[in-house]
Amino acid sequence: MPSENQGLRSLIVAFATAGAFAAAASVVAEVGKRRAEEGYIEPPPLLLVVAEAAPWRSGSPPPLWRVLAPKGTPRVVEDERTGLVVAAEVEPEPEAVPTQEAAVGPSNPGDAAPADPVATAAPSAAAPTSLPTRAPAVPTPLIDADHRGMIPFYQALSRGTGLARAAHYGDSTIAADGITGTVRRRLQARFGDGGPGWVDAGLDPRWSARPDLGTKRTGEWETKSILLGGGNGRYGYGGVVSTAPPDGSLTITGAKGAKISSGTLTHFELWYQVGPGHGAFWANLDGASVGGAAADADARADTRLVSDVGEGYSKIAFGASGGPVPFYGVVMETAGPGVVWDALGVVGVGSRSFNYFNKAHLASQVERRRPELIVIQLGGNELGIPVLQRGDGHEYAPYYRAAVDLLRSGAPNAGCLIVTPLDQGTREGGTPMTKPAVKRQVAVQQKVAAEAGCAFWNAFEAMGGEGAIVAWGKRKPPLAWTDLLHLSAAGQDLVGQGLADAIEAGYDDWVATGGPDAAPPTPAEPPRGEVLPIPEPAP
Known part of the structure; x- marks a missing residue:
């Protein structure tokens, strides 16, 4: 019983x-x-x-x-x-904008990844000499001929000053910041904490999460993403636009009373949209105003507020008044040296979802962010498309390559790293097994990476290849869920450790072979806080 x-x-x-x-x-x-x-x-x-x-x-x-x-x-x-x-029970959101003295209780939208019980190596400031074994995962290096896909990022790491930024685009595999959070912590432990980097405005937990941050929203925000559309082609740098209602606000602190960053946060940016019928925005750092202005304009355009605070800050708040204001996100960074790893995952998206972007808008957003590395981890939601069900799946290549080229268009001189989808399973006659299309898709993505000059990391093989999703689900505690699609927090951390191992090993090999002797590029800093009108998308 x-x-x-x-x-x-x-x-x-x-x-x-x-x-x-x-x-x-x-x-x-x-x-x-x-x-x-x-x-x-x-x-x-x-x-x-x-x-x-x-x-x-x-x-x-x-x-x-x-x-x-x-x-x-x-x-x-x-x-x-x-x-x-x-x-x-979720705490009800107050209707009014909080005062500067209002208490802000951190609210963690996701589950923090627990310590991985199967990893045999922990993050360390020391350079790894080889890829460690983290059963049941398989040590998997980057495939990157002459390091050509990673050189801009490696050069930024080797300078010892400033920030090395990565933009990691993906789907639900990274939307909860599991894999990306682990990579961020690992690289920051070795090269310096550059801060949380980019965080989507609104932080709607239905589309993305940042377990390292505590948030408090007021008002009924409206969120649009590249999955469901409705944003008129403008979804910002991260694929999500959140409109704050009049008197709506968002406060961000560290999770559960912790600091937002182990370093001193000195740089803040608020990315938003001006346009007809918009209200005004305001922004505070530690309760002190750092700016605000009317967002009403005759035509829609993208802009940002930029603030540098020498003494640092530990809490940010921003919102709308007098009318709605669409926000794309915020940037929180230290002065460096350090790594910034932007997690840009949107639940449910595939390669063709990025077609809903206004291409000029997306390129402008990426250009402003100035990443030294574009990471693309897509495909888990595409295993059912017809072109992957027949032959070797080569007809999938144009769709995927188009997404790769679009995401790189705003930073053509940045490095590029393609990460494959994880293993996914199905049940044939009740027996769980790897979906047949997974290996076809991985092979196509590897070919696209080589043709596009991108580094390549095979997350499917890093899990153990065919049948891994089933085996990981049988671990105690489980590393994968019973849907045969997603990993647990511990499983995501394990994959993130493997990716960080591969990046660090690639960097060490680049250094050992004389890579730093090449002069690092020094692109000019673009103007900050400017309003750039973007053409309306074609109907």
Whole structure:
């Protein structure tokens, strides 16, 4: 007979999951429409989970809960003491803009990655001499002939001054900042803490998360992404635009009382949009105003507020007044030396999702950010498209290459690193196995990387190749969830460790072969805070 705890767990999970699915119906319908337009033969994500997922087991989140649960819905978490799944009520958001003295309680939208029990090496300031073994992962180096894909980033690391920035684009694999957060911590431990870098405005937990930050939102923000559209081609540097309502605000601190950065944050930027009918914006650092202005204009344009604070800051707040204001994101950086690793994941996107960008707008946004490395990790949501179901999948190459070229258009002199999707599984006759299209897709992406002059890291092989998603799900604690699609926090950390190992090893080899002897490029700093009008997208 099931225990009372087991019965309560099942009841709560069933109730919460059903509520989340019902609330997400319109979103799923729109995603399905988009997928049909892009040629998918698989059903939309929610139906995939219903059709393929095994019965829920302890330790796994309810299907798509974090992705599709509406704002204000209780979160479902695993109680560490009793093992019960409990519903934690979300604190209601106040209606007014907080005063400078208002208490701000950090709210972590994601689960922090726990210490990886299977890793045999921890982040260290010392340069690694070889790729460590982190079972069940497989040590996997970068494929990068003569380091040509990584040289701009390696040069920035070797200077010992300023910041080395990376822009890591992807889907739900990185949207919770698991893999990217681990890479950021590893590289910052060795080369210096450049700060959190870019953070999407609004931090809507349905689309992305930053577990290292605490946030507090007021008002009903409206978020648009390149998955569902509605942003008139303007989705900022990160693929998400969030419009603050009149008197809406966002406050960002360190998570759970911790500092935002181990270094001293001295640089702040607020990226936003001006246009007809917009209100005004304001911004504070540690309660002191650093600027604000009317965002109303005859035509839409992109701009940013820039502030340098010599003594540093530990809390930021910004918002709208008198009318709505669309925000793209904020930048929080130290003076360096250090690494900044921008996590730019949007749940549900694929290569063709980037076609919803106004290309001039995206290029301008990336150019302003000045990354030395563009990292592209896409494809997990594309395994159902027809071109990957036949032959060797070569027809997929033009779609993927177009996304690579578009993302690099704003920083053509930056390095480029292509990271493959992780292993994904399906159930054939009830038996879980790797999806047949995964290996075709990985092979095509490797060929595109070579042709485009990008470094390549095979995350599929780093997991162990075919069948890895099944094996990782059987680990205790599990490294992958029962949906055969996503990794647990510990699994994401393990992949992030492997990627960081590969980057550091590549850098060490570049140094050992005389790479730093080449003079590093010194591009001119672009004007800051300027308003750049962007042409309207074609209808």
